[in-house]
Amino acid sequence: MSKLEIPKEVADICKKLEEADFEAYLVGGCVRDILLNREPKDWDITTNAKPEQVQKIFPDSAYENKFGTVAVKTRSENEKLKIIEITTFRIEGKYTDKRHPDEVKFAKTVEEDLSRRDFTINAIAVRVNGKSKMEKGKTETKSIIHYPLSIELTDPFDGQEDTKNKIIKTVGKSSDRFNEDALRMMRAVRFAAELGFDIDKKTEDAITKEAGLIEMIAKERIRDEFTKLVMAPGAMKGIEKLEELGLLKLIMPELREGIGVTQDKHHIYTVWEHNLRALDYTVKKNYSLEVRLAALFHDLGKPKTKAGKSPNSTFYNHEMVSAKMAAKILDRLHFSNSIVEKVIHLVRYHMFYYNVGEVTEAGVRRFLARVGPENIDDFIKIREADRIGSGVPKAVPYKLRHLLFMIDKVKRDPISPKMLKINGNELMEFLKINPSPRVGWILAALLEEVIEDPKRNEKEYLENKTKELNGLSEKELQRLFEKARESKTEFEGEIEKEIKRKYYIK
Ligand code: ATP
Ligand code: MG
Numbered sequence: 232m233s234k235l236e237i238p239k240e241v242a243d244i245c246k247k248l249e250e251a252d253f254e255a256y257l258v259g260g261c262v263r264d265i266l267l268n269r270e271p272k273d274w275d276i277t278t279n280a281k282p283e284q285v286q287k288i289f290p291d292s293a294y295e296n297k298f299g300t301v302a303v304k305t306r307s308e309n310e311k312l313k314i315i316e317i318t319t320f321r322i323e324g325k326y327t328d329k330r331h332p333d334e335v336k337f338a339k340t341v342e343e344d345l346s347r348r349d350f351t352i353n354a355i356a357v358r359v360n361g362k363s364k365m366e367k368g369k370t371e372t373k374s375i376i377h378y379p380l381s382i383e384l385t386d387p388f389d390g391q392e393d394t395k396n397k398i399i400k401t402v403g404k405s406s407d408r409f410n411e412d413a414l415r416m417m418r419a420v421r422f423a424a425e426l427g428f429d430i431d432k433k434t435e436d437a438i439t440k441e442a443g444l445i446e447m448i449a450k451e452r453i454r455d456e457f458t459k460l461v462m463a464p465g466a467m468k469g470i471e472k473l474e475e476l477g478l479l480k481l482i483m484p485e486l487r488e489g490i491g492v493t494q495d496k497h498h499i500y501t502v503w504e505h506n507l508r509a510l511d512y513t514v515k516k517n518y519s520l521e522v523r524l525a526a527l528f529h530d531l532g533k534p535k536t537k538a539g540k541s542p543n544s545t546f547y548n549h550e551m552v553s554a555k556m557a558a559k560i561l562d563r564l565h566f567s568n569s570i571v572e573k574v575i576h577l578v579r580y581h582m583f584y585y586n587v588g589e590v591t592e593a594g595v596r597r598f599l600a601r602v603g604p605e606n607i608d609d610f611i612k613i614r615e616a617d618r619i620g621s622g623v624p625k626a627v628p629y630k631l632r633h634l635l636f637m638i639d640k641v642k643r644d645p646i647s648p649k650m651l652k653i654n655g656n657e658l659m660e661f662l663k664i665n666p667s668p669r670v671g672w673i674l675a676a677l678l679e680e681v682i683e684d685p686k687r688n689e690k691e692y693l694e695n696k697t698k699e700l701n702g703l704s705e706k707e708l709q710r711l712f713e714k715a716r717e718s719k720t721e722f723e724g725e726i727e728k729e730i731k732r733k734y735y736i737k
Contacts, residue, residue, distance in 0.1 A: 236265070237359060240305040240312045241274045244289070245359040248317075251288050253280040255317075256341055256356035256385065263352045266394045267426065276317045277344055277356065281337065285317050292317075298335050320344035323411070342387050349408065349415045350422065351390040351400050358383040397428040405437030413444035416478060417456040424460055424469030435476065442477040453482060454564040461523050467511040470527075485556045486527070488534040493541040499622040502533045509620030513612065521570055522609050525577035526616040528557040554579035576606065581613050585634045592644075595637045596682045600646040607638060644685040648674050651681060653693045661694060662701050672708040673700045679715040 241257070248255035255278045261271035278285065282294045285301040292303040299319035307313055320338040338344050341356050348354040384391070388402050399419050401408045409416050416438045419430050430438070445453070460469045470486070473479040480487055489502030498505060509526040518526075532552025538545050554575045561571040580602050584590075590598075602610060611631060618624045645651060653661075655670055664670070680696060681688045687696075700708065 238274070238307075238309070238312055240307045240309075241276070241315060242359055244276060244303060244305075244315055244317065247288055248276075248278050248280060248285075251280070251284075253278050253284070254341065254358065256358050258341075258345070258356045259348065259353050262355045262357050263390070263394060265357075266355070266391065271311075273311055274315055276315060277320055277341065278317055279320050279339065279341075280317075281319055285319070289317075299337060321347065323347045341385050345385065345387055346402060348402055349412075349418055351388040351393045351402055352398075352422070352428075353390070354386075354388050354402050355390040355394075356385040358385070393431075397426070398431050399423050399426075399428050399434060400431035401434050401437070405434045406441055409437055409441040409444060413441070414448050414452050414456060416442065416445060416476070417453065417460070417473075417482075420469050420472045420476070420478070421456055421460045421463060423472065424463035424465035427465055430472070438476045438478070442481060445478055445481050450563065450565045454566060457482065457564065458520060461510070461514075461527070462520060464514060466514045466523070467507045470507060470510070483560055485531055485560055489530065492534045492537065493544070494533070494546075495544050496542040497621055497623065500620070502530055505620050505622075506530055507620075508622070509613075509616040512616040512619045516612070518612055519609075521573040521577065522612050522616075524557070524561070524570070524574045525581070525609070525613055526620070528560070528574065529553055529578050529581050529613060529617060531556040531578075550579055550582045573606075573609075576602070577609055577613055580610065581617065583610065583614075585630055587630055587633045590637070592637065592641050593683050595634070596641050596644055596646050596685075599638065599641070600678075600682060604638075604642065604646070611635070641685075645678070645681050645688045648678055650688070651677055651693065652688050652690050653677070653697065658697060661697060664701075669701075669705065669708065672712045673697060675715050676700050676708070676711045679711075 237257070245255040245257070255276055257274065258277045259275045261274045264271040280288070282299055282301050285303075286292050286294055289301070289303040292301050294301045299321050301317045303315050303317055305312055305315060320341060320343060322336050322338045322343050338347075345354040345356060393400050399422050401415070401419075419434060419438065422428060423430050460466055460473075463469060470479065473482065474487065474490075486503070486506065489504075489506055492502040494500070494502060494505070500508060506527055506529070509529060510523055513523045513526045530546075530549060530553055532549040532555070533546045535552050536546045536549040538547070557578050558571060558575045561574060566574075583598060583602070585598075599607070611634075614631060648655075651674065655666075655674060658673060659666065659670060677693055677696060677700070681693075687693070700711075703711070
């Protein structure tokens with residue numbers, strides 16, 4: 232690459248620092264990404280100016296942490312450029328807790344600062360606006376400024392070489408660096424997955440040796456790294472790498488239960504391989520984090536529910552066990568409630584059953600009521616991932632297309648109590664009764680009526696039905712309510728149907 236393209240906002244900040252007689256360098260991810268011809272995620276600047284001095288030069292800034300980083304606000308419209316972080320050169324003291332340096336010391340030179348960074352490819356600095364090279368008085372107006380790259384690079388650990396050879400290698404002795412901050416072991420795997428790089432042999436050996444240190448790391452940091460890994464193009468290989476290096480058993484032992492567990496005739500892969508391949512499909516399709524996690528976890532429960540010998544094994548109720556295991560993993564890593572809920576919902580109902588001609592429109596409405604119309608697209612994605620990840624995809628996309636067609640047909644039909652032409656208050660007024668469970672039961676029974684036939688969603692019909700229902704005893708109403716709940720499971724899966732047939736329902 233002959234040119235270094237730097238946004239004007241970034242170049243301006245460097246220029247201001249240099250004009251105030253400080254050194255300013257681009258450093259870390261943005262330099263690496265430019266060398267790789269990738270678009271940087273953010274722009275980090277490092278300088279010998281102390282945080283207070285930086286703040287003086289940039290009054291519209293905030294100094295919030297104790298690690299020497301000042302966040303400068305720019306007026307850019309571009310999200311990535313709204314806030315630019317400027318970090319004072321530092322070297323780190325001892326890490327007694329394996330996560331935070333005991334103290335942060337500011338350093339004098341950029342070389343010192345580079346020496347505390349994790350990997351050689353992340354330890355290259357570029358000086359943009361060296362004073363001697365600046366034409367006095369000249370102001371740039373273009374939004375991107377081109378600079379010659381050659382003279383201004385500081386690369387004491389041969390990061391350029393490793394970038395060229397696609398190698399992740401620690402700066403300095405790997406074991407020491409992992410002892411300072413054990414998260415770096417996961418970062419190595421994540422960068423490899425993100426960039427399509429290999430991890431240097433010595434670095435890898437050190438991870439194998441020091442893997443146990445990961446247990447010292449805060450769950451939130453592990454969560455964030457794992458998230459980045461799952462979002463990376465090489466996510467599947469990355470997870471295999473975590474396993475190979477002994478990190479997976481400490482981070483997510485549940486996934487390992489599927490290793491070597493063979494399946495039924497619809498699968499050529501073990502449960503472990505299948506989960507990974509399902510994930511890989513969602514990665515290739517660039518699906519959301521939630522969908523990727525759900526694909527990775529969808530069959531977690533198979534080893535625990537396996538009965539009989541392959542290829543005739545069964546996995547009754549595995550989706551419920553999978554959902555429980557997924558919830559445990561995600562809670563343990565402190566994922567947000569919205570992510571946890573979404574993922575376990577997708578895992579829990581991924582076995583929905585659909586056969587052309589077998590399922591009625593009312594059945595499709597019940598399915599929508601159960602899984603939520605807003606989740607349908609994601610369920611279809613999981614189903615595809617499941618199918619492709621099995622290695623022997625059956626020719627069923629036609630079935631899915633038909634389901635989508637049916638959904639389209641019924642999508643305006645009422646499927647939730649909110650959509651009834653009579654609401655709770657009106658119902659109580661009409662019957663002259665006070666709030667009680669009875670109100671909920673009647674509403675549920677009305678909804679069941681309407682799901683069965685949307686034409687029934689009319690005030691008069693519902694009022695008549697309400698009167699009729701109110702004549703029932705509490706026991707009878709409750710029974711109706713239970714029945715409605717059960718009918719919603721019609722779609723839940725061949726497996727559940729199978730169980731019902733076998734064990735309790737004719
Ligand atoms: P990206 O932002 O694309 O994920 P990045 O390289 O910018 O990658 P950041 O986590 O944003 O990664 O960190 C910025 C830089 O800070 C890194 O390039 C590296 O030089 C340094 N760094 C970050 N985390 C660590 C760490 N745990 N140990 C040592 N250096 C680190
Ligand atoms: Mg970054």
